[in-house]
Amino acid sequence: MKKMFKLQWLSVLMLAFVLVGCGAKEDTNKETVSKEDQQVEKTSYKVKDDRGVEVEFNAVPKTIVSLQPSNTEILFALGVGDKIVGATEFDTYPEEAKKIERVSSSTTFDSERILALKPDVVIAYTTGGDDENLNALKVLEDAGIKVFAIKSATSFDDVYGDIQQVASVMGIEDKGEKLNEDIKAKIAEVQAKVKDVKAKNVYLEISPKPDIYTTGSGTFQQEILNAANVKNVFADLKSWPKVSEEDVIAKNPEVILTTVNYTENPAAEILARDGWNSITAIQNKAVYFIDPDISNRPGPRIGEAVELIAKAVYPELFK
Structure with missing residues (x-):
């Protein structure tokens, strides 16, 4: 029987919000840049998540489980959505996201299926503090799966931080900066009109x-x-x-x-x-x-x- 662990959601009413975000810093020991796709190949680098945990990567993740629709959108916008092997039932954008295997409902995630997929990293979320979601995610970590948790976003700055955070995990910091610049330009364009x-x-x-x-x-x-x-x-x-x-x-x-x-x-x-x-x-x-x-x-x-x-x-x- 599969074990299902309850996630900490803001409330049933707020399911659509799936708020995630806050920035983080990276610590890189070695890196080289690929001319083909400008993705940074890193060896033994660390990125701090929003629990304050420095998650260490021996190489850029090739397979990802995303437990938040906003993070899934970020990964696709950064050009690495094809690396996602597991997502939630609410991951509906872009169209390609609908084809990803569902490993999470609105309230639970399938830990056994995630373990079977053997992802290089699970990009999860936290509402901050000692929430039940983090306790459930510890099961994955105890099994040797890397978990990178991002705190719920409440501002545009948090979103920009999320993007840069995910970009750092994926070794594509420049793409994260460019995406943030494009978003800010779009907002500025609208504001100029109103x-x-x-x-x-x-x-x-x-x-x-x-x-x-x-x-x-x-x-x-x-x-x-x-x-x-x-x-x-x-x-x-x-x-x-x-x-x-x-x-x-x-x-x-x-x-x-x-x-x-x-x-x-x-x-x-x-x-x-x-x-x-x-x-x-x-x-x-x-x-x-x-x-x-x-x-x-x-x-x-x-x-x-x-x-x-x-x-x-x-x-x-x-x-």
């Missing part, structure tokens, strides 16, 4: 009635909203607060965005809610669905996330 517009009041819904949740300050989503030059009507609250219908009505947002992807036509459901017809966004039918895989996932598509929000709120600026 910088002079009067910021609109926006309500972002991440869970529908009867238990309505939104995003507040101190979240990755708030930083996306800030970068798109929109005002979050619930920025005075922290984290992912539960709010009432009366709270939303009182805030009277000009635009409503929803990342709910588990109900049929979430935008139409919001438009049809009883008592909401006094809200400006409802009157103007300014209610839009935003792809949660882009807007909630702290990975290399954060530039696209900013553009997605900006286009929804200020479509006239992107014609």
Whole structure:
């Protein structure tokens, strides 16, 4: 019987967020550069993960198990996605990721299957502190599998750190720097278009009635909203607060965005809610669905996330 170990997720509500990130430093003893693909061939080098553990590699990993969709996206964006031999059921981007063997569900990973795959490294995650996920991952380490854990990201800087961290593990630091430069350029391009517009009041819904949740300050989503030059009507609250219908009505947002992807036509459901017809966004039918895989996932598509929000709120600026 396969042993399944429970992962530490933020909550069932937050499964789509899969927040991961923080930077790390590397210690390299020897390296040579391949002219063909510019990948750094390293011997006996160490990279510190977000547990503070210096993970030592005798060579650049050739096979990887990724236990977080955002890390999978990073690996593909760095050009080494073909090395992933195991991933989670939520690894859906890019298209090639769907073909990778699933070794993890939303709450558990199959330790026996991971051991059978014999990956050179498991790129895992931690929420910080002494979480159950790290205890479960210790089983893999005790069996001789290298585990590199990355802390949950809460900012763009964390994402940039994640990218550089993964690039260091894979011996392609230059590609990590270039990817970060491209992402920052994309965000700057969007910001140049929205910088002079009067910021609109926006309500972002991440869970529908009867238990309505939104995003507040101190979240990755708030930083996306800030970068798109929109005002979050619930920025005075922290984290992912539960709010009432009366709270939303009182805030009277000009635009409503929803990342709910588990109900049929979430935008139409919001438009049809009883008592909401006094809200400006409802009157103007300014209610839009935003792809949660882009807007909630702290990975290399954060530039696209900013553009997605900006286009929804200020479509006239992107014609």
